[in-house]
Amino acid sequence: MLFGASERRGHLPFIRTRRPRRDAEANRERLLAAAVTAMLRDGRNVPLAAIAAEAGVGVGTLYRRYPDRQALLHDLEHRAYDLLVGILEEIDAEDRTGRDAVADYLARCLAVADQLVLPLRGAPPLTSAEAVRARRTIYRFLDAFLARGRADGTVRADVNATDVIVFSALVTQALAHGPNWPWTAERQIAIFVTALAAGGPPGVPRPEITLDDVEAAFAAHAAPSSGDGRGPS
Structure with missing residues (x-):
């Protein structure tokens, strides 16, 4: 396993921010779920008033929490990272081969594809410390699954975690x-x-794409305000 039992109980390197009180968190989740539903139906440029209506709240309530579309997209992205880290924690706690762990991760990503508002799927890249930390946590889990697979003989040597991340972004977007x-x-x-x-045919192109390559691409395309106030960027 990537992390021990005590770490999974609350001491992961990925430090979640302190949650607001329960009713505020429920309101946040209702707004974000409504945003996902409205965007799937009407596209990413759906009016914020339509999202408020979908959530059953007044547009003023939405604007108090999210003053503009970018703020809403930022919170949807953090929500997606939390979702993926939770999936990876569950898989890591199970006894399975490295290749089966990767397969399960991809299947679970597909099952929640409509919730994945992420840069590789077209969301504005975030470069805040919290967003970078979340992406590195996801990478470390997947890297550990691949390392386990190389050790147990189920995964070839020339694939890295970025390959899995890129494929998951491709396969979770409907054609x-x-x-x-x-x-x-x-x-x-x-x-x-x-x-x-392991033992599959050779031919994976070199050089490999690294997490640093991905972060550099995000930084090059990030809006000046993408440091979103949730940690120093």
Whole structure:
């Protein structure tokens, strides 16, 4: 496992921010869930008033929490990171091969694809310390799964965690006018996982793409305000 039992109980390197009181958190989740629903139905540029209506609150309530669309997208991105870290923690606690752990992660990403408001899926990149820390936590979990797979003989040596992250971003975005989604995506996951097997054919292009490459790309495309106030950027 990547982290011990005591660490999983609350001492992970990824430090979650202190949560607001329960009713405020429930209101936040209702607004974010409504935003996801409205964006899926009407696109990412859906009016904020429509999101407020979907949540069953007045538009003033939404604006008090999210003064503009960027603030809303930022919170949706942090919510997605929390969701992925939670998935990875659950998988890490289970006894399985490295390749099976990666396969389970990809399947669970597909199951929550509509909740994943993330830079590799078109969201504005965040460069705050909290966002970078969350991405590094996700990377470390996946890197540990791959290392476990190399040790147990189920994963080839020339694949890294960034490859899994990039593939997860690709496979969780439905193809426009594509056939029978998500079945098509499930097939692609099966093909990817099969290709992860140790002893597979060579031919993965070099050089590999690293987490630092991804962070540099995010920094190059981030808006000046993407440090979003949730930690020093």
